[in-house]
Amino acid sequence: MDSTAPATNPATAPVIVVSGATGGMGSAVVEELARSDATVVMLGRDAGRLERTRTEIDARTGGAGRLVAYETDINSAASVDATAAALVAELGRVDGLVHTAGDGPLAPLEEATDAMWQATFNGKLMGAVRLTRALAGPLAAADGGSVVLVSGVFRKDPDPLFPVNSAVNAALAAFAKAVSKDLGRKGVRVNVLDPGAVRTPLWDEIAKAIGDRTGATAEEVSAQVAAGTPLGTLAEPADVARLTAFLLSPAARHITGAALTLDGGASAGL
Secondary structure, rough: OOEOOOOOOOOOOOOOEEEEEHHHHHHHHHHHHHHHOOEEEEOOOOHHHHHHHHHHHHHHHOOOOEEEEEOOOOOOHHHHHHHHHHHHHHHHOOEEEEEEOOOOOOOOOOOOOHHHHHHHHHHHHHHHHHHHHHHHHHHHHHOEEEEEEEOOOOOOOOOOOOHHHHHHHHHHHHHHHHHHHHHHHHHEEEEEEOOOOOOOOOHHHHHHHHHHHHHHHHHHHHHHHHHHOOOOOHHHHOHHHHHHHHHHHHOOOOOOOEEEEEEEOOOOOO
């Protein structure tokens, strides 16, 4: 665990927990929240990478907010529970949770192994279950807590190259809908954010993998995907971060159990 000096009074700054905090979307969410002077708890499995990301974001934001890093394995209930207890003891409260961790393989049915299915379910879906369960009490105590689960457009527009992601994203949305009815009575909102293609290092890997199958370069794949989007461009991590910050904010106080799509109009599903 490591932290910077807070730019605002830590007693009044909201405390937001972000899983997958070193990833492309996760780190963008951390930076957006830090710029709003929140206390951001960064979760990840690699302590060195967490510290590097924390230092880089702190430098870019000029020390706005407060960044606290916890080495945590969301694949382990024991690790998540220990982290939840430690951060509540240190910070005294939790106002929000953003789950960006977990991704699945590009693997059609005959290539998707049991290990691929199990790893994706354990990280993305069960990671969300473990984090939400462990922090439900502190979020309820915050009297207005909010959970944002970052899923993906394959939830409503399944893709044959991504059956694992498609199934897990749908399950994640079902989980969010179910617990939103339970936690809503305790003042906690739970929503899903479904990004389409977002310019991150992970997208670069996906574009290359698609290109290897189709004889195109990663750049050509990205251009084709952007051209197929009504707005003509891919999303940026900052787009995801800004919508996440809105869903966490009082401005979204009457939104819960919802799934919001951020894909420039690309998906065909309603």
